[in-house]
Amino acid sequence: MNKDTFTLLSELLVDQFGVDASIIHPEVKLSDLGLDSLSLMEFIFAAEDAFSLRIPEEKMDPRQADLTLGSICVVIDSMKSNA
Amino acid sequence: MRKFERVLVTGYGQVSSLGASWSEFDSALLHSQSGAIASPIDLEGIDKVDVPLCPSSFDVRGRVSPSKVPMDRGTAMALKAGQDAIEHAQINLEGIDKYRLGIFWGSGMAGAANFDLSAKSVYADHKRIRPTNVVTTMPNAPAAELSLLTQAHGPSITYACACASSAVAIGEALLALRMGRIDVAVVGGSESMLTPCVVAGWQALQVLASLEKFDATASCRPFDLNRTGFALGEGAAAFVIETEAHAKKRGAQVQAELSGYGTNCDGNHMTNPHWQGQVRAMQQALHDAGLTAQDIGYVNTHGTATKAGDLAESKSLSELFGAKNVPVSSTKGLHGHLLGAGGAMELLISIRALQTGWMPSSANCDDLDPEVTLDVIQGSPRRHPNLRHVMSNSFAFGGTNAVLIASAAS
Numbered sequence: 276m277n278k279d280t281f282t283l284l285s286e287l288l289v290d291q292f293g294v295d296a297s298i299i300h301p302e303v304k305l306s307d308l309g310l311d312s313l314s315l316m317e318f319i320f321a322a323e324d325a326f327s328l329r330i331p332e333e334k335m336d337p338r339q340a341d342l343t344l345g346s347i348c349v350v351i352d353s354m355k356s357n358a
Numbered sequence: 359m360r361k362f363e364r365v366l367v368t369g370y371g372q373v374s375s376l377g378a379s380w381s382e383f384d385s386a387l388l389h390s391q392s393g394a395i396a397s398p399i400d401l402e403g404i405d406k407v408d409v410p411l412c413p414s415s416f417d418v419r420g421r422v423s424p425s426k427v428p429m430d431r432g433t434a435m436a437l438k439a440g441q442d443a444i445e446h447a448q449i450n451l452e453g454i455d456k457y458r459l460g461i462f463w464g465s466g467m468a469g470a471a472n473f474d475l476s477a478k479s480v481y482a483d484h485k486r487i488r489p490t491n492v493v494t495t496m497p498n499a500p501a502a503e504l505s506l507l508t509q510a511h512g513p514s515i516t517y518a519c520a521c522a523s524s525a526v527a528i529g530e531a532l533l534a535l536r537m538g539r540i541d542v543a544v545v546g547g548s549e550s551m552l553t554p555c556v557v558a559g560w561q562a563l564q565v566l567a568s569l570e571k572f573d574a575t576a577s578c579r580p581f582d583l584n585r586t587g588f589a590l591g592e593g594a595a596a597f598v599i600e601t602e603a604h605a606k607k608r609g610a611q612v613q614a615e616l617s618g619y620g621t622n623c624d625g626n627h628m629t630n631p632h633w634q635g636q637v638r639a640m641q642q643a644l645h646d647a648g649l650t651a652q653d654i655g656y657v658n659t660h661g662t663a664t665k666a667g668d669l670a671e672s673k674s675l676s677e678l679f680g681a682k683n684v685p686v687s688s689t690k691g692l693h694g695h696l697l698g699a700g701g702a703m704e705l706l707i708s709i710r711a712l713q714t715g716w717m718p719s720s721a722n723c724d725d726l727d728p729e730v731t732l733d734v735i736q737g738s739p740r741r742h743p744n745l746r747h748v749m750s751n752s753f754a755f756g757g758t759n760a761v762l763i764a765s766a767a768s
Contacts, residue, residue: 290420291422291428292422292426293422293426309426310426311425311426313425313426313427313489313490313493314425314426314427314490316489316490317426317427317428317488317489317490320488320489
C-alpha cells in the first residue's frame with residue numbers, strides 16, 4: 276500500500292466527510308467510519324476524482340461489508356501502476 | 359378571547375450579509391450599512407451587466423452535513439442558523455420528546471444554486487454528475503439535514519411559496535403548536551442562489567435594481583422615488599418556537615411571543631401584487647393575534663423596491679392603518695432580497711426591534727415617493743418607547759401573502 280494514497284484518502288475522509296482522524300488506519304472497515312450508503316458512494320466518487328481514475332465494480336464493490344481503507348488503497352495503487 | 363395556547367420564541371440565529379455577530383447585525387441595521395456589492399453577469403449569449411448582490415461572507419468550507427453528503431450552500435446556512443437558534447434557546451434536545459419536535463422550513467429555490475453548478479459541470483465541463491446530486495438539490499434538503507441534526511421525528515415540512523416561503527413555514531408551525539401536534543419546532547428559511555444562471559434569470563425578469571455605479575450599497579431603494587428594484591441576497595434565519603407550557607416547564611428565556619399569522623393568495627397574477635389580498639392577510643394576522651391595527655407599533659414591510667410592489671403595499675397598509683399612522687421600513691436595501699428566507703429574516707429583525715426598542719430605517723429612502731402614503735422611517739433608526747407588537751409582511755410571486763405578528767415577551 277502506497278503511503279501517499281492512504282494519506283490522501285485520509286485527508287478526504289477528515290476534510291469532506293468529518294471522520295475523526297484518530298479512527299483512520301489501513302485496517303479500519305469502511306462500515307466503521309460512520310459513513311452511510313450515500314456518503315460512501317460520495318467518498319468513492321471523490322477518491323476516484325482525486326486520482327483521476329474509475330474503479331470498476333468487479334475490482335471493488337464499496338457495499339462489501341468487510342472492505343477496509345487499506346484494501347481501497349491497494350486497488351487504487353494497482354490501477355495507478357497499470358495506467 | 360383567544361382559546362389556544364401561546365407560542366413563544368425562545369431562540370434565534372441567522373446568516374446574512376450583515377455580519378455574523380449580533381453586534382455586527384444590529385449595527386448594520388441601525389446604521390444602514392448595506393451588504394450590497396457590484397457583481398457581474400458574464401455569460402456567453404447574455405448581455406454583460408453588473409448587478410447589485412448581497413452575498414454573505416459565510417464560509418462553507420470545512421463544514422460537514424449531519425448526513426455527511428455534500429451540502430448546497432443554502433443548506434449549510436440553514437444548519438448554521440438552526441444550530442445557533444438551538445444554542446440560543448439553551449434547549450437540551452436529548453431531554454425532549456423527539457416525536458413532538460418538528461421542522462418547518464421555507465425556501466423558494468432551495469438547491470437551485472447547486473443544480474445550476476451541476477448543470478454547468480455536465481453540459482459545459484463534460485464532467486460526471488455526483489451520486490448525491492439529487493439529495494443535495496431537492497428543495498427539502500435543508501429541512502432534512504435539520505431533522506438529522508436535531509433527530510426530530512415530528513413533522514419535517516418544507517414550504518415553497520416564493521418570497522413568502524419562510525413566513526408561511528413559521529406560521530404553519532405556529533398552528534401546529536397551537537393544535538397540540540407538537541411541543542417544539544425549529545422554523546425558518548434559507549436561500550442561497552447567487553450563481554450565474556439563477557441571477558441572470560432574475561435579471562431577465564427585470565426586477566433587479568440598477569447598479570448605482572459609484573456606490574453599490576445605494577442601489578436598492580425601497581419607497582424612494584428613484585427605486586428600480588431589489589438586490590438579491592442570501593442567508594438564513596431560524597427560530598426555536600415552543601408552546602408556553604413547554605417553555606415554562608424547562609425554564610426557557612422568552613425572546614418574544616409569536617402571536618399572529620395570516621395567509622392567503624391573490625389568485626390574480628404571477629408577479630403583480632394585489633393590495634386587497636395584502637389587506638386581508640394583515641387582517642387575518644391581527645384577528646389571529648387578538649389585536650387591532652392600532653396595537654401594531656412597527657411594520658417591517660415586504661418593500662422590494664419595485665415600482666408596483668411598493669405602491670401596492672403602501673395602498674394596503676394605508677387602507678388598514680390609515681395614511682402615515684404606523685412606522686414602517688423595508689430592510690431589503692441592507693440584506694437584499696432573501697426570497698424564501700426573507701420572511702424569517704425580517705421577522706427576526708422585527709423581533710430585534712421589539713427587544714431593543716429601535717426600529718431600523720428604510721435604507722436609501724432619501725426622496726420618498728409622493729405616492730407612498732406611509733410613515734417610512736428615513737435616515738436614522740427611530741426609537742419606540744414601548745414597542746409591544748410588530749408585524750412582518752411577505753408578499754410573494756405567485757400571489758401568496760403571509761403576515762406574521764410578534765409581541766413583546768412579557
